[in-house]
Structures are given as structure tokens and as C-alpha cells.
Amino acid sequence: MANWTDRPPPPPMCKPDPLSESGETAILLALKTREAALDRRAEALDREQQELDATKAALSRQIAALKPLAKRLEALKTQNQSTEDAKWAALVATYGTMDPRNAARIFDGLDPEIVFNVLRRMNSRKSAAILASMSPDKAQSITERLAGEPAPPSMHPANALLPDGAP
Structure with missing residues (x-):
């Protein structure tokens, strides 16, 4: 082998990597x-x-x-609705055939929700005769429900007779 100390090393065979010298x-x-x-x-x-x-x-x-x-x-909902409609139709037919005064006496003692549901399904001529025979307070309450606009409690005739703050 050659001693490199006597001679300079040979020139590099490859070019230097340009990437190593820059960013x-x-x-x-x-x-x-x-x-x-x-x-x-x-x-x-x-x-x-x-x-x-x-x-x-x-x-x-x-x-x-x-x-x-x-x-x-x-x-099931449709079947239930049909059953419900049939129940109300039977009540409407029953009260529709009664004398209006007798029906009104019964309605005066019934829950207003039941009266409302029967009267709203009834022929207006028959329901008018029954409403006319009912007590004025009950007839007013049901009429307001039928109209869809219940009166505020303070405007109700039963409350108008009470002094302020009375139970």
C-alpha cells in the first residue's frame, strides 16, 4: 500500500453534497x-x-x-281513536234523543270535560236547546270551551260576587 504521507490524497471522486451546505x-x-x-x-x-x-x-x-x-x-292509535269516537257517538246519540231540559239537568251535574266533548259532537240545534236549559254558569263555561277562549278566573261570574281576597 501507498503511504499517503509522502503524497497528497487523491482528489475526491464525488462532488460534495450541495444540500449539506445549505438550508x-x-x-x-x-x-x-x-x-x-x-x-x-x-x-x-x-x-x-x-x-x-x-x-x-x-x-x-x-x-x-x-x-x-x-x-x-x-x-293501535287508530283503533283506540275509533273506539273513543264510537263511545262519544253513543253518548251524543243518547243525549240527542233526550228532552233538552232532562239532558241539561244531567249535564249540570257532570264533569265539564264530558259535557264539552258531548256537546261539541252534537248537532248545533240540539246542543243549543240543552245549553239554554242548563244553569247559566255551566252553560257559560261550556260555551267558552266550545269557542276555544276560556274567560280568566277573575272574570268568571261566580268570582265577581266575591269580595277581593275572599277564597
């Missing part, structure tokens, strides 16, 4: 770091999308399972 290496390293961060973010978004897809599929299955139940409930 380009730092830029490339920063780009590589950014690329790795973007890859991690893309993987996280892919996982989130998979979770969303799984949740969407689970919700679709739940909705599909609830649809028959909703149809069943709707059928």
Missing part, C-alpha cells in the same frame, strides 16, 4: 415531518370514517327494527 436539508426534513403528520392525520380520519360508517349501519338497523313497532303503534 435545503432543513426544508427537506421539515417536509418529511409534515408528510408523516399528514399520514397520521389521514389514518385518523380513515378510522373516524370507519367508526361513522359502523354507527350509521347500527342506526339503520335500529330504525329498521323500530319501523314495524311504529306501524303497530299507529294501528
Whole structure:
């Protein structure tokens, strides 16, 4: 082997790396770091999308399972409404055939909600005759309900006779 101390070393065979002498290496390293961060973010978004897809599929299955139940409930609601309508129709027919004074005497003692539901389904000619035979307070209360505008408690005739602050 040759002793290099006697002679200078041979000239380099390769050119020096131009990137090592400038800030380009730092830029490339920063780009590589950014690329790795973007890859991690893309993987996280892919996982989130998979979770969303799984949740969407689970919700679709739940909705599909609830649809028959909703149809069943709707059928029961319709059946219940028909039964309810038939009950009120029978009461309307019963009180519609009675003498208005007799019906009014009975209505004066009934819950106003029942009276309201019967009279609102009754022919207006028959309900007018019954209302005319009822006690004035009860007739007023039912008429206000039929009109959809109940009077405030302070304006009710029964309360107008009481002194202020009286129970």
C-alpha cells in the first residue's frame, strides 16, 4: 500500500453534497415531518370514517327494527281513536234523543270535560236547546270551551260576587 504521507490524497471522486451546505436539508426534513403528520392525520380520519360508517349501519338497523313497532303503534292509535269516537257517538246519540231540559239537568251535574266533548259532537240545534236549559254558569263555561277562549278566573261570574281576597 501507498503511504499517503509522502503524497497528497487523491482528489475526491464525488462532488460534495450541495444540500449539506445549505438550508435545503432543513426544508427537506421539515417536509418529511409534515408528510408523516399528514399520514397520521389521514389514518385518523380513515378510522373516524370507519367508526361513522359502523354507527350509521347500527342506526339503520335500529330504525329498521323500530319501523314495524311504529306501524303497530299507529294501528293501535287508530283503533283506540275509533273506539273513543264510537263511545262519544253513543253518548251524543243518547243525549240527542233526550228532552233538552232532562239532558241539561244531567249535564249540570257532570264533569265539564264530558259535557264539552258531548256537546261539541252534537248537532248545533240540539246542543243549543240543552245549553239554554242548563244553569247559566255551566252553560257559560261550556260555551267558552266550545269557542276555544276560556274567560280568566277573575272574570268568571261566580268570582265577581266575591269580595277581593275572599277564597
